[in-house]
Amino acid sequence: MLELAILGLLHEAPVHGYELRKRLGVRLGGFRVFSYGSLYPALRRLTRAGLIVEDTDQSSPETTPSSSGSWSRRSRRVYRITAEGKERLAELLADAGPQTWDDDSFGVHLAFFSRTPAEARMRILEGRRRAVEERREGLRSALSRAGEQIDRYTRELHQLGLDSTEREVRWLNELITRERAEQQDPPGDEAGTTR
Amino acid sequence: MLELAILGLLHEAPVHGYELRKRLGVRLGGFRVFSYGSLYPALRRLTRAGLIVEDTDQSSPETTPSSSGSWSRRSRRVYRITAEGKERLAELLADAGPQTWDDDSFGVHLAFFSRTPAEARMRILEGRRRAVEERREGLRSALSRAGEQIDRYTRELHQLGLDSTEREVRWLNELITRERAEQQDPPGDEAGTTR
DNA sequence: ACCGATTATATCGGCGCGATACATCAGGCT
């Protein structure tokens, strides 16, 4: 998950850890924030795997002359994506496996949807819908045989959750319909799909 | 989290791991399922801490004569809560710390709300509300400064999330109001609070 | 001149997960 997020962002520009985390926050819109305790180990993991490389930063002062010229900039490790990294990114983007429908994972995937091929988008959306529908059915059946041992509060929480899954299914249906429409009638797109 | 769930269930009756997991599923109504990879280590943790003890099962056949009498029952470890465990449970129930407002943790707490003292209930509910409100504000501000770098899909996900947080806040408000009302006008309760 | 906030990197223990490995037992089918 972090793998996709990091690779996805580094594909756009090389950055250092701290900055990467901030951009991740912007990109996911606070929908999800990763801790440094996840980020730095992940960075090392990806480096070991050869998917990214780190340059010890030596940006000269005049590169970014923000008001005062005095600068020396302490150690910053700037990460850059490699060719293998780009391959891996393509794989991850196109992947629509079961773990992809998790709340968190789905959110991350959505954030890079504009770079995701159309059929992968469909598979991810449909997979997510299936997962949410399953949860919905689980909640429904829990509610129907409720009253027995289940706490009143829990029952109400289930009702809230049920509403929320129903809404998400409707939302996904709209997305999927739109996606299908655009697939056979491509819009005046901003990101030119080759085709 | 598992600590609370396990202690909470064992307080009602001693059971073995497998059964415990099933009951947990019923209790939380599929809202959340714990894996064995979590459960058994947790059981060992609690045992080491002296909060529970394990009896190697030797229930005689006639204790549970379900249709056929033939029985020998292979190794089952039955866990029982100790006095310290009960103390710890009381602590956990009354706790309303920050980690309590997490989705998962909140759900588990709710499942044992009938055993939770009234003021702790209020603190948990209000804390949860605060957390959801914060998330809501985060999403709102993300949406208001959207259009910039954020993907169209992510923006729509934010909108969905925003709706959902708004609904939950309303839901919590109702719960809190009701709670407050019952606090000064106790209902004809089913679970006789000593008082 | 000092002080707090921000920038920046890093590690640690802990928790929960998915995968996997074992066994035993019940029931049904052939």
Added chain:
DNA sequence: AGCCTGATGTATCGCGCCGATATAATCGGT
């Protein structure tokens, strides 16, 4: 009798992510 499937039951392993914590330089304000 033999077999197979599915439920019962316990357990472990590595992995990913988190929260807490440490350290330190630099920046902005007073």
